[in-house]
Amino acid sequence: MYITRSLLPTLAAAAAFVSTLQAQEPAAVLANARRWVDTLASPALHGRGYVQGGDSLAADLIAAEFDRLGLLPVRNSRFEPFSFTVNTFPDSVKLSVDGRALRPGIDFLVDPGSGSATGRYDLVHLRLEDLATPERRAMTMGVVTGKAMALHLPDTRNADTLALLRDLQDDLLHHGPVLRRATGKLTWGVARQAAPHPLLEIAQEAWNDSATTIHLRVANRLRNHHARNVWGLVKGRSSRQLVVVTAHYDHLGRMGPDVLFPGANDNASGVSMLLNLAAHYTRERPRYDMLFIAFAGEEAGLVGSRWCAVDRAFDLGAVKLLINLDLLGTGEEGITVVNATAQKDVFDALVAINTATGRLAQVKPRGPACNSDHCPFVERGVPAIFIYTLGGIAAYHDVMDRAGTLPLTDYHDVYLTLVDLINGLK
Ligand SMILES: [Zn+2]
Structure with missing residues (x-):
């Protein structure tokens, strides 16, 4: 269905229910982003961490969205389970x-x-x-x-x-x-x-x-925690290679029942982008198979992505590119591309897209850094980059990282840039 501009105001209001159909339209992409950031950063999800089952509630919501979008399971499952020890403060x-x-x-x-x-x-x-x-x-x-x-x-x-x-x-x-x-x-x-x-x-x-x-x-409680990565596959026109899009959905949780770390920028924003991209590629069949993975355990030390990289649920050698999304809620000063020096062709492609479109204030290169979920894959030779937005609010790993103050300034431009990058992969 083609959506005309005159329908946009209605669309924005209804976007919560129609995100699969109109995700290219700026209003729909942004409304979908806003809805997911609001939902994932809401007190009901307890900061997606280690008290009151916060991260597990988020996993269920993301899995339901993958189901709704029609993403295929991997190894007959929507989830990749793992466990680790974590220190918590339930009281x-x-x-x-x-x-x-x-x-x-x-x-x-x-x-x-x-x-x-x-x-x-x-x-x-x-x-x-x-x-x-x-x-x-x-x-x-x-x-x-x-x-x-x-x-x-x-x-x-x-x-x-x-x-x-x-x-x-x-x-x-x-x-x-x-x-x-x-x-x-x-x-x-x-x-x-x-x-x-x-x-x-x-x-x-x-x-x-x-x-x-x-x-x-x-009163601390050191305990074993069961967590789940959430994944889904979109079949491409060629299945020889795979594009992987990742974003961690976990955050810090709560410090006792009274102190909430909402994690709107970190990383409800990245998960919302992953879901917008998944929605897009269920409508427009991609060239390569696309695997979408929402990781758990990132804030505890990249635990979910490390487990995924050793678990070998998919052929790491077949990965054309892994794109990790973390902290995408601003953009006043453009984006940084981590591992740009090792993935020079990919970085050059991003710069070329931006030179042609002028969407982003800058596309800034950064060397390798083990600061998010791309890292365990980079260590195993998988071509991977990590993108985060620059500028805007400084809230980070604190109680101020809230949905209501997350600007999503250049969100749609980042979205279009990612679609261009993925579609342009040779
Ligand atoms: Zn993060």
Whole structure:
């Protein structure tokens, strides 16, 4: 069905139900993106992480969309299951300093690799000189037993110094809870192990150099987590080679029931693009077979994509190109192409498309980087790139990465560029 411009306003309103038919139209592509970002980043999906089954709920939704689009299963299944150990915080975390309650997620975060502790603690303030030599360290350890420690360590970007400070901190976590002032904004993550005590990262504005006592309640749960990659295939005109499009759907989840990490840009945006592309290629048969994979476990260390790369559910040698999509919600300053130096032909093709169309502010090359799900495939010799958008909001791995403030500035131009790139693969 051909859709005329005059139908667009109606289409935008109804796009939630007709995304398979009109996905090329900017309004329909964007409405579909908005719907998926809103859905995946909503509190009902619990940050697509490790409490309240968030990631599993997201997997079911994406699988249902693959079914609806008519994508074929792989190995007779919509899912590729795997499991791994993860540290979680199912219960509320609480911290007050000198009787003043700090707001979780805004004033402080519990480090993802934290252990548990509950109660009142006197605070010992420690400086680098208290830890610098084995003798001083031994003296310090003699006075910290049963107390919490506030670390006053120098800000540094030096990798060796950072590693040393991290070792000192890990050591202290064997003795009691540790408070540390955040160097930049509060940024969370996922850990697959837990220290014996909690590490609390305090926002600069909430840090108090002369605090004397804290009340603390942190209960971690280190457990085995079952997760699923979600996949679907679109048959091409030639099945000799395969184009793979990937995007991780997992995010950080929740820190207790009160603090949500919505993960709108990271990576509801990329999943929405994958779904828009899947919709497009179910209508317009691609040249090569196209495999769409929504990965789990990315934030825990590329666990889903690593498993996929060793599981060998498809022939890695037949992959023409793997395109990984992660952080596609902005675009004011164009896109970055990771692994551009190794995939020079692909990068040149993207630049040529953009020179001809002028859609994107820039197509910026970057060398190899093991920072998203393309990496396990690159390590196995699969031609792969990773694309993310530049500019716009700075929310990242924090409570501010929300659907309502995600601009999707150049989303449709990125979509068209990806279609052009895939259609142009020789
Ligand atoms: Zn991501």
